[in-house]
Amino acid sequence: MTPALVLLALYGAALLVLGWLASRRAASSPEDYFLAGSGLGTVVLFMALFGTNCTPFVLVGVPGRAYHDGAAVFGLNVPIVALGIPLSFWAVGVPARRLARRLGALTPAELFARHLGSRPLGLLLFAVFTLYTLPYMATAVEGASRSLTAALQLDPAHAPLAGAAVLAVAVGYTSLGGMRATAWTNVLQGTLFLGFMLGLAFVLPSRLGGLDAVFASLQEQEGARLFERPENGLYSGGALASWSLVISLTVVSFPHMLVRLVAARSEAALRRVCVLYPLALVALWLPAVLLGLLGRAAFPGLEGRASDQVFTRLVEEVAPAGLGAFGLVAVLAAVMSTLDAQLLTLGSMLSRDVLPGRRDARAEVRAGRAFAVVVAVLVFVLWRLAPSSIFAQAAVAFSGYVTLFPLLLLGLRWSGSSAGGAILGVLTGNAVLWLAMGAATGPAPAPLTPVWGGLLPAAWGFLAAAVGTWAGSLALPSPPGRSSGERAAAAP
């Protein structure tokens, strides 16, 4: 048995044990299963949010991007989200949590359906969340399968088995312990991938002759290009402004992130998480961008997407022997820490929003478990049957989630918001987003190509959604004098 297989077996077993332990702590109530009894304290809440937020894109995609664009990749992404994510947690997460507790809502779609008194709104939200989340999950399984196949030197014909194994373990511990299991495993997973990246940042430079020597060599070969912000592409005026908007607001609009905010034990815990968040982002992203520069020095001449191999090649060819297996586990940890949250959240929405029925508490939890399995099967089928273009659409997901932000913010913080306005805002925002992406031309993916006025499609979708929600709420107001609670009582 190779060290990689041993480590993988230990990692998988640890996840299942945590899932089993969580299931022993869980009462058989839907709130306990779907929201961990709204009892996530500061550390677990922080790791649950951070682990869910960070995907293999940071470990693999960011070094690949920094290989071409240089040090500026850090500035493109981290500063604005270090401020934007905590503020969006406050703006949306705090009222969502207060309201969910008051209305007894356990899913994002249920929260807005009850708050605004409209079951069609809940179904629409479920549809939009699913539209953007399923392809995103399929790409995660694809990435995990590729990593496993390459690291274990499996026959490519066994790739479906590798993807199925990742899904099976994720759905196993998720359905065992629900939100509590996913939060506890996120502590392990976040520690693994954050620790691994920090370790690499300390170990790798010395193996390439020291950081000074690497940077001097890069400056000699490339001049200042890799050390200053480019002036084209995403770094140019309108594109940079709209990219900043997208990455700041998209995270709180992920249903699997919003539901974790609702599961906070207290607002004080949520506040502490917001203060810690920027520090963790810097600790993860600075090593990731550094890896791209180190890769440029170690493996010059990679073109296009070939730079995505930088992480793997640095781990296997430059890092001390034996770290390769840890690198694989770090990538899988980043995949599964997001995948489990998505399985649970989509499963909970299927159970409570789409097929609610009348069930007792235990039957509700059983349904939640069964629907997590259903979502996993759907993801597997999509992954195997969908044309490869579906994976390109994962890039669309971030833009799509942004169109929901106006509804989240106005719906929770503006007393004039209405179900009609919310539905109009979601439909308008998504219609404009897809129109704008259709108008994009050029080699870059449509969501990352500036269109009208030099703005990215997501910025237009966001603006349209904001205007649609506002104007729709004015034109189609809720019946006067009905509070959120009264609306809830009226909702089916």
Next chain:
Amino acid sequence: MPSGRALVAWGVPVALACIHQWVAPRGATLWLGLPLEWWVRLAWIAAAWLYLLWFARVVWQVEPEPSESEVGGSPDGSPVERVP
């Protein structure tokens, strides 16, 4: 007339966003062993973090946690009336 607190709460993020949008060191070199670009962004993040500390302490009024009887949701997840 907006209060001083409101001006800071709204003004600082807007100012930081403008700095993020338009300030970029050119002809970049290394400083203390790292790209100057990173120092500029880290200084920005430090300023944003100080703002967040102030925001969390001054603007963010944490709501007292309700007692069990006030927390909504019957065992089957349906909403219940808030106890006055």
